Amino acid sequence: MLFITSAMIQKNAPAIKKSRILVTCAKGIAPFLREELIRLGFPVLTESVAGIGTEGSIDDTLRLNLMLRTAHRVLFLIRECVAMDAGGLYRELAGIPWEEFIAEDGYVCVTSSVDNPSITDSRYANLKAKDAIVDRISARRGRRPDSGHDKSRSVVNVYWKGRECAVYLDTSGEALSQRGYRKLPLSAPMQETLAAAVVMATGWDGTRDFINPMCGSGTLAIEAAWIALNRAPGLLRNNFGFMHIKGYHKPLWQSLRSRALQESRNSMTCRILATDISRQAIEAARQNAAQAGVENMIEFSVCDYRKTPLTDNTGIVMLNPEYGQRLGNPGTLEETYREIGNFFKQRCIGMTGYVFSGNLEMSKKIRLKTKRRIPFFNGGIECRLMEYELYAGSRRKADDPS
Numbered sequence: 001m002l003f004i005t006s007a008m009i010q011k012n013a014p015a016i017k018k019s020r021i022l023v024t025c026a027k028g029i030a031p032f033l034r035e036e037l038i039r040l041g042f043p044v045l046t047e048s049v050a051g052i053g054t055e056g057s058i059d060d061t062l063r064l065n066l067m068l069r070t071a072h073r074v075l076f077l078i079r080e081c082v083a084m085d086a087g088g089l090y091r092e093l094a095g096i097p098w099e100e101f102i103a104e105d106g107y108v109c110v111t112s113s114v115d116n117p118s119i120t121d122s123r124y125a126n127l128k129a130k131d132a133i134v135d136r137i138s139a140r141r142g143r144r145p146d147s148g149h150d151k152s153r154s155v156v157n158v159y160w161k162g163r164e165c166a167v168y169l170d171t172s173g174e175a176l177s178q179r180g181y182r183k184l185p186l187s188a189p190m191q192e193t194l195a196a197a198v199v200m201a202t203g204w205d206g207t208r209d210f211i212n213p214m215c216g217s218g219t220l221a222i223e224a225a226w227i228a229l230n231r232a233p234g235l236l237r238n239n240f241g242f243m244h245i246k247g248y249h250k251p252l253w254q255s256l257r258s259r260a261l262q263e264s265r266n267s268m269t270c271r272i273l274a275t276d277i278s279r280q281a282i283e284a285a286r287q288n289a290a291q292a293g294v295e296n297m298i299e300f301s302v303c304d305y306r307k308t309p310l311t312d313n314t315g316i317v318m319l320n321p322e323y324g325q326r327l328g329n330p331g332t333l334e335e336t337y338r339e340i341g342n343f344f345k346q347r348c349i350g351m352t353g354y355v356f357s358g359n360l361e362m363s364k365k366i367r368l369k370t371k372r373r374i375p376f377f378n379g380g381i382e383c384r385l386m387e388y389e390l391y392a393g394s395r396r397k398a399d400d401p402s
């Protein structure tokens with residue numbers, strides 16, 4: 001339980017105590033986000049392909065930003081209204097008491113998603129919304145905040161579809177996929193939030209070994225380590241949108257952080273191995289793991305994936321080969337996918353194999369029967385996480401389309 005002290009009682013708190021909260025995520029990740037929200041004790045009020053609606057106070061958004069592994073942004077609803085055109089949007093937004101949320105010497109960035117027949121360029125809607133906010137604050141406080149595209153301070157999000165408009169405080173600011181550990185991304189890295197969802201899809205809880213050949217910049221292995229250590233994904237970040245909203249409850253944030261640190265483990269019983277054929281990739285992965293505080297918990301080595309040292313024969317082996325769209329030579333790609341099937345059959349018996357790929361045609365070349373095929377999207381590319389139960393004599397079909 002969180003212990004509230006008098007020092008934590010909020011001063012200058014914004015007028016809205018409780019509201020709807022929209023937690024956005026990458027397309028396809030909502031089922032994992034839903035599970036996370038339920039585990040944290042938040043109700044699921046709405047669900048779409050790229051977001052879950054819940055409710056709570058602005059203080060609740062601090063915990064959501066700290067704890068959610070698969071969320072993109074945490075948006076706190078402050079007004080729903082009807083706007084026919086840009087003039088209507090300006091009038092509605094100028095009626096919101098922005099002086100209670102944004103300091104006159106602060107800074108505001110407006111982002112939006114606009115589908116209104118009178119607007120051909122969403123930047124115009126952003127401009128009108130920004131004008132309404134700064135004009136209102138200037139009229140009430142005699143000074144207008146700065147504004148621009150920088151999302152590292154106050155961020156206001158406008159969702160305007162047809163006549164209906166929802167106005168949110170973006171309590172995340174920069175997207176939550178930016179955990180703060182990936183300094184060296186290399187090419188085609190997986191977003192941290194997607195990697196967390198992919199690891200969660202395996203049901204991995206840190207009791208079996210996690211083997212990650214083709215680890216690239218190490219995102220899957222690092223997210224797996226954080227899950228095993230019960231490490232809150234927001235612990236490394238020192239800046240969120242909520243910190244720039246008036247009445248920011250700093251003692252509560254410090255308390256939530258301390259509690260998350262106490263609840264995270266310092267060691268794990270399983271092993272995590274990450275290998276890649278590229279020395280540069282392993283160097284980047286090692287540095288990213290060091291930033292993430294898990295360098296000593298992941299065993300790195302440079303090798304072809306087929307030479308990856310295998311440990312526990314009941315563990316997980318997960319590969320994210322190149323898809324061909326962005327990386328990889330199509331000529332050698334087919335052989336790589338074909339060889340993954342042989343690697344699984346020859347060296348990974350007893351383990352559960354996973355391949356994450358956006359090349360659904362190539363994936364058939366693995367020629368092993370899939371137990372599950374879980375859909376995901378990576379940067380607009382439709383992907384699958386394919387699960388293979390690797391028992392002796394795993395059924396093999398020619399170019400298995402299952």
Ligand SMILES: C[S@@+](CC[C@H](N)C(=O)[O-])C[C@H]1O[C@@H](n2cnc3c(N)ncnc32)[C@H](O)[C@@H]1O
Pocket residue numbers: 185186188189190191213214215216217218219220275276277278281303304305306320321322323327
């Ligand atoms: C799509 S990237 C993996 C990206 C990774 N999931 C991340 O988040 O950074 C594929 C990786 O496979 C590696 N790779 C390609 N062929 C390999 C092979 N034969 N053996 C081991 N690694 C290989 C590449 O060097 C590259 O780092």
